[in-house]
Amino acid sequence: MDRGKFSLLLLDPGEIYFEDFSAVLIPPDVTPKTFDSKKQDGRLKMCSKSLVFDPKDINKPILKIPLKDCVVIEQWKGSAKYLANSSNVLAVNCREYIEMLEGNIVAPYKFKESTNFLFQLNYANIMNCLPQICQLHRASTLPAAEQADMIATIVHSRQARVSFDPLWLDLYEKVVMETEADKVTPLVINPGRLVLTTARLFFQPYNNVETVPVIKIELNSIKRMVKRRFLLRHIGLEIYSGENCNNPHIYLSFRNQAKRDNLYDKLLQEPALKLEELDQDVMTLQWQNGIISNYDYLLYVNSLGDRTINDLTQYPVFPWIVSNYSNNELDLKDPVNFRDLSKPVGALDKVRLRRLLERYEEMSHPKFMYGSHYSTPGFVLFYLARLYPHYVLCLQSGRFDHPDRMFNSVGDVFKNCQTNMSDFKELIPEFYDVEEEGKFLVNNLGINFGYRHNGLKVGDVELPPWAESPKNFVDKLRGALESDIVSQSLHQWIDLIFGYKQQGEEAIKANNLFYHLCYEGNVDLDSIQDLNQRHALEVQIMEFGQIPKQVFKVPHPSRKVGLPLLTEPYQVKSTETEDLWRNMNLLESVSTFNTHKNTVSRLFISDDCTRVTSVGHDSKLKVFSLQQNRQIRSANIGYMPLSSCVQMPNVNILVIGSWDNQIILYDLDYGKVTESVLAHEDAITCISWGTKSNILVSGSGDCTVKIWKGLNTNGVIKPIQCLQKQIDHNSHVNCLDFDHNNNYLAVGTEDGEIYIWQTKEFILKKKYQINSSSITTINYSPDDVKLAIGSKNKTLLVIDVETGLSVFTKMMKSPISSLKWDGFLLILGCDDGNLFIWDMVEVKLLYEVHQAHSGAIKTVDISSDKSIIITGSEDRLIKVWKPK
Template identity: 75%
Template structure:
């Protein structure tokens, strides 16, 4: 069927198109002689708030007749010789609208009273007239009651439509079926959503879509996101592979239960194979430069319920560049950038001062900004040239006043900095190089009118430093990805999506908006008065909506100076294997040693990778030579299990921690114990040495960490001379580690807490409750910005040190017992004997092997990253290389 020029955008926002009829429109001045030349073939569209005639002749205007303006709707009672049938609909109206005359996008023409006659070619007037009259009655009601009555009509009509099982394949079965709307900007189209064992079907209740049924293979779906639509948690957005015939669909269900039931059912289908990257992993990949700032902002917007399919919650991007007046732009100069630590309304101190004065004099509920940074009107302010039909839909058939339009970048930025009611941020199109800045150009030649200076509104005026729209967007994108922006983007994320979004932190950051902007401040479901509820909905839509809060703690900063998709650290290629972990398919067992008579509790590899030193539950110290592939030293250290062992710098002396509460010095040259000290009141569980600060730290089951200094000066270890400080914790200390610069010491405890101490004075820097269980292993990232940890609840986690934010969380099959992080490699050992090797830069599991029969108690990575070593409860030490 020829659908003509009709679009749902020609209806009022939220209006529903039901069906259409083949008709002949007979203008009121038609006579028998002029009938043949004046009659117009076309389709009459029956909609919830209007009748719309779409003529076959594209030069004729589309006629929209609002039902609220209709005086009479009836079967025609007149007589005319040129009409041989009384199957004619007569409509008398006080006002009607003409649009797309000459097929040109232009403001609608509002015409006064007229009488319309439509001769129905095939439909029977007695069948369709009652339906039109029912909708006419609804149009006379107050807005909220009208919406309620239309919803009842819609429900009644749609309940009579069933899904045609002929769309299914032979062995395909229906799993779930419900009513839902397909959502696009400013329009919703009702239909029926059907989930089968292999596909998703959306069957529309009208014929406006290209196909009567939209089909999506479950196997092509790559992401499914729950959405908040029009303030209710009833939305669902489905993304498919790029090569899918339907790469994307946004659905709105009748209620939350239907949405959640569908969501649950679709994930039960074996055909659905979603391998979605978690939020924390995306944050880590962004920090490491795997994904760009643009991609990360797109992702965070999605988490915050922002989508291009909903203008009320359109993705929001920051103004980055602040200079739109210079002839040239230096992206290396920080003065050309906007301060991302402040909301757009706080950039101008003078304006902010006036806003705060108004705030202080205001009765509750108080707000600093009476206008938002993103509303449907603001989005279309930027996109008027690209989507003029959206503007006409939103603004009742009119364009904005020429002087208020988006005419100049310099003017727009200045206005956002000085105007008392303009706090707009940007939209993705400003940074999307694939669209080449088409939204800045009036390619359709639309007549937007003339400004006060008689200048015709055409293309957006660019800054002098941009030679084309495409170049302008490319420069903005370069600015967004620059080191200057990357250093500070997390501060803007805190304002829009994070912990400074609301409450006291928002007030401190001068980031407080009208209370209706915030999710949850008004429970619309509890408001029974339809008019009051409708008024609130309209208010909220016009004020704009704060995104859903994504982060509750400060967002971590991005590493700067890292080219995208490059390794995060400069790795010295001292071994043929150092860069091969990512390309090898398996881990090869090179050799193993089994001379311990109990569990191997701790081991380390020496700097040149030729020797492994270990201590065990059998009180033994062992040294193994890798070139000779044999044990070269065995010594008995006391009568209790040994927990840890460290090689002191510059001297051939080992420091050993024991379960008998003692620290032992063992001289490798003389093969004997030279010093012992009763260090703790319980077993020593862990030790670490800060080579840059010359500090030894020991942790114990007595809940303390002790700091020792000067151990490698004369080989002395005596409490009076070496003990510097004792720091207390709430439970057993299980693990500890210095950062690379030795400026901080991180401690993991039995109750799942992380303590971070400043090594200058051992004052507490940060404390986080990270796990619900005991933390058994901990390791700093090479840059010192993150901590990797694992515990008895099987959770492997990486946290941002500054904020405590989890930037990677994985639940493994077994409790984690050991961990080591070097460069981009993280090696984990678990209770079930499995060893995991992760590329933590790309957040990708490289290897998972069943390495031992018992707990993997200790792991280490050689300095050149050519091999790893694991020690286990099964008494064995094993050496592994990528194969």
């Protein structure tokens, strides 16, 4: 069938197209002699708010007759010899009608005055069509809210009469569930029937406007599913498939949240569905590590905040980055050329901000700072008018904006966003999308947008002097977005738009408070019974703009700067050691030492990678030679289990912690204990040496950590000489770790708390309640901005030290008993004896060794040259591992 020029964008936003009929349009001035020349063959389309005639001749205009402007719609009572069937003619008398796409040219619609139309139906029976058209005509006379309610009733009534065609199914394919749903694209809602089978998801539209009669999505092609808030209600579902699929993407909305959630749950239960893991914490960590770009991370965060290109009311929002639009050159290493990302657009200009605050102080509650938003459908299409003029005509009732109010100059728009009391808009992804090459800046379609006050015709967008072309402009903006200057502050903008400064007291402090209705959760539309009140709220919020769903409740961590992006086209070379760990597919045990008589509690590899030193619950100190593959030293250290052991720098002395509350110094050269001190009132659980600060710290079951100095100068440990300070905690101290510069000490406790102490004066800097389960092991990341945490509740957690935000979480099968973060490798030992090696740059599991030990892996270490990993366990064994 010839589909003609008709598009759902020619209807009002959200208007429903039901069906069409083959018809002949008989113009008002036709005579028997001119009938053949003036009649127009085409299709008459019945829509929820209009009748649309789409002529077969593409040069003729499409006619749209709004039902609200119709005076009479009836079966024609006249007759004419030139009509084959005069009784099958629809007569329409209207006060106004609209001509669109005349000559197949996108242009403002022409609004014509009162006239009469006759439509001869070729095949359909008018007695079947007319009642439905008259019902919709009656709905058009109602107030907007009641009209919408009546149309919804008509839509659902028609949907209930349509059934899914089982001929679409394969022989062994079975239907799992069937429901109604709407396919959503910008400004368009197209209802249909959704069917889930054991192999596919089908969407069968109730009309013939789609290019295919049914949309089929293979379940095994689906990569992601995202629940969405659509038109302020949690009823949307966005489904992403592979790029090479016939239907790589579909956005659906449902009658209510229960129907949406039911389909989502049923999809997850299907064995054919294999979703890609795209965990939020993994994405954040990869962004911090330079695996993904600032651009891609912003797209991802927008998606988490319910922003999608399929919904203009919640289109992805990107920040203004560059602030210089007047110079001939743009230096991306000069901070003066960049916008301050710690402030919302409305707070960038001090003079305007002062005036806004004065107005805010005089305002009655609920107060707001900005009477306009940073993202609305109108703002999105303001930027995209040249690329999608038909969207603009749809949104603005067939008209373009005044030529002087259009997006004519990048510099002028940025200036206006700085100074105008009602303009606070941010940008959209297209400004940074290098693949699209700035097409939205060029009037390639030759649209006549009119003439500005200076007599110039609206054409391409005027670019700043430093941009050679639209492509060059976008390339430079993308370069600015990926620059170190932006990377070190982008998290502050994320805090404003998607994070903890988005609402409440923090928003007030950050001068970031918008009208209360645009925040998620402030209006429950389903609870509002009054149709008119509900409709008014919907319209108000849609036009004003919506704050994204809050994604982060605590400050967002910053990104590492100075790193090249680790994906093309910025790929960096790996070292041979990294290649070895990343490219081998097996971790093998190359040596085993089994001379401990009880649990191996702590071990470490010497700096020269030749020896392994260990202590255990058998009160033994052991030293093993890796070159000779045998034990070379064994010593009894008291009569109680030993918990910890470190080597002092520059001397051959070990510091050992014991369950008898003592710290012991053992001289390896002379093979004897040289010093011991009753250091705590309970068992010593952990000790650590600060190499750069020459500080020893000891943690204990007595809830304290003690700080000792001077050991490496006099070789003694006496409280009166060496004890500098005691720091108290709320429960047993289980583990501790210095950062690499010894500026901070992290302490993990039995009740799930993390303490971050500043080591200069041992003042508490941060305290986080990580979980209610005992923290068993902690380790700083190589860059000191993150902390890896293992706990008894089986959770591996990586937090940003500055903010406490979880940037990676993994639930293991058993409690975590040991970990070590060295370079890009994170080594993890668990109570069930399983060993895991993670690549924490690319954030992926490299190795998983089941039953590496028959008991809990209590201690792990990696050699300084990254060639081997050592593990010690409850099963009394020490094992040496290499990638194979």
